[in-house]
Amino acid sequence: MNTMIRYPLAAAVLAVGVGFNVLAGPLPGQVDFGKFTPPGDGGQFVEVQVNSNLLSLAAQVVEKQQPDAAKLLRSVQLVHVNVVGLTDGNRAELEKRVRQIRHDLDAQGWDHNVSVQGKDGQDVGIYTKTRGGEALAGLAITVIQPREQVVLINIVGDIRPEQVAALGDKLDIKPLKDVGAALKDASPKEKAPKESAPEN
Amino acid sequence: MNPSPVPPVRRLPARRLWLWALLLTPVLLLVVLGVGVASCFHLGSDAWALRDGLMKSGSVEWRQKIALNANYLTVGTVRAGLSFVKLDPGARAALQSVRSAGVGVYQLPSGTPQPDRATMLDAADSAMTGCGWERVVGVMDGKDLVAIYVPGKNVSVHSLKCCVMVFNGKEMVLVSARGNPEPLVTYALKQPGFRDQARWLAQR
Numbered sequence A: 001m002n003t004m005i006r007y008p009l010a011a012a013v014l015a016v017g018v019g020f021n022v023l024a025g026p027l028p029g030q031v032d033f034g035k036f037t038p039p040g041d042g043g044q045f046v047e048v049q050v051n052s053n054l055l056s057l058a059a060q061v062v063e064k065q066q067p068d069a070a071k072l073l074r075s076v077q078l079v080h081v082n083v084v085g086l087t088d089g090n091r092a093e094l095e096k097r098v099r100q101i102r103h104d105l106d107a108q109g110w111d112h113n114v115s116v117q118g119k120d121g122q123d124v125g126i127y128t129k130t131r132g133g134e135a136l137a138g139l140a141i142t143v144i145q146p147r148e149q150v151v152l153i154n155i156v157g158d159i160r161p162e163q164v165a166a167l168g169d170k171l172d173i174k175p176l177k178d179v180g181a182a183l184k185d186a187s188p189k190e191k192a193p194k195e196s197a198p199e200n
Numbered sequence B: 001m002n003p004s005p006v007p008p009v010r011r012l013p014a015r016r017l018w019l020w021a022l023l024l025t026p027v028l029l030l031v032v033l034g035v036g037v038a039s040c041f042h043l044g045s046d047a048w049a050l051r052d053g054l055m056k057s058g059s060v061e062w063r064q065k066i067a068l069n070a071n072y073l074t075v076g077t078v079r080a081g082l083s084f085v086k087l088d089p090g091a092r093a094a095l096q097s098v099r100s101a102g103v104g105v106y107q108l109p110s111g112t113p114q115p116d117r118a119t120m121l122d123a124a125d126s127a128m129t130g131c132g133w134e135r136v137v138g139v140m141d142g143k144d145l146v147a148i149y150v151p152g153k154n155v156s157v158h159s160l161k162c163c164v165m166v167f168n169g170k171e172m173v174l175v176s177a178r179g180n181p182e183p184l185v186t187y188a189l190k191q192p193g194f195r196d197q198a199r200w201l202a203q204r
Helices: A004-025 A052-062 A069-076 A091-107 A161-173 A174-185 B014-039 B045-055 B073-081 B089-097 B117-130 B182-190 B195-202
Strands: A045-051 A076-085 A111-117 A123-131 A137-143 A149-159 A193-197 B065-072 B098-107 B133-141 B144-149 B160-167 B171-180
Touching: A004 A091, A004 B117, A045 A052, A045 B195, A052 A076, A052 B182, A069 A076, A069 A149, A069 A161, A076 A161, A091 A149, A149 A161, A161 A174, B045 B117, B045 B160, B045 B171, B065 B073, B073 B089, B073 B098, B089 B098, B089 B182, B117 B133, B117 B144, B117 B160, B117 B171
Parallel strands: A111 A193
Antiparallel strands: A045 A076, A045 B133, A076 A149, A111 A123, A123 A137, A137 A149, B065 B098, B098 B171, B133 B144, B144 B160, B160 B171
16 A cells, blocks of 8 residues: 555656756846857857856865865856857847847846946946845846957856955955955945946 | 486586686787777777767868877876876876876868868767767867867766867867866965966956
């Protein structure tokens, strides 16, 4: 009798589990940038996708030497980077696509924290998705460098701005410190009204 | 009715068994040695799958320049042999990190039109994802193409596998390696210039 109950129950649990797995969408802070076609004529194309398996492995490797870096790596679930060189053939389409991504992020409730319009036409947008009151579930950065390339970065996880800043301080890496500071400003606790600052 | 008599079991005399063993041992050793030596000139299964996918993808007839493979036994023997030799700490860390490795170099025959890098990358992706690998990095710049693959599941720090493809417009290099990156990373992190290099990389 026990067996008669146990097997169907196990099958039901398995089916529900599989069902949830199938229904489970992307991670909360994940952005689907879509698939990019490499530009012809030897244009630049970079695609990096590092998932939690590899990040956790990297954390294990640096654990003894850099515990702070390991902690930060453990809090990240996915790093996705796309760099596509702009050519006459793809410029209009790619710029339109990046603007569409920004529009979608705004529509999906992401916070648009930083917007920089550079002198040379560089257009940077930094978006964050918060998790609770202290952490970020996702960070999305979009960059259009008109005569060069578009860059799209998505970092997903449970990112604590103070961790990023502390690591930047410890390793004395200024860009990391700046990102940490920017994230701190963007975090919900200390968030100021959104600023769109043209670069002088 | 009488039961049929059981035929007596004929046993080979122990001396004859020893003789057979003595005769077969050198033959077996030769076969093992032959297979071992032959395997040193063939890519491992992962790199072979990548090579196969790329070869079948286009109309390009790649010319093999070299294919070398060092399995656990070979690398272990080299490591054991070099343990008595005074080595540069970096070289020793690298040796401790690698468990097995294979490399294949293929050349584009002169006059052959340049293959499409996007097609090559697609073919490599199909071949590797079919074997349960994931592409971590893909770079195309000018004539260069670089792709790095790692297994999608069962990634372990003690036995990390990776496959790398590099094409520079003339030659294609396929590398597969398995190892434990910990000694190499520990060595790199201990280097005095590491912070400067990390800063330099971050600024790029």
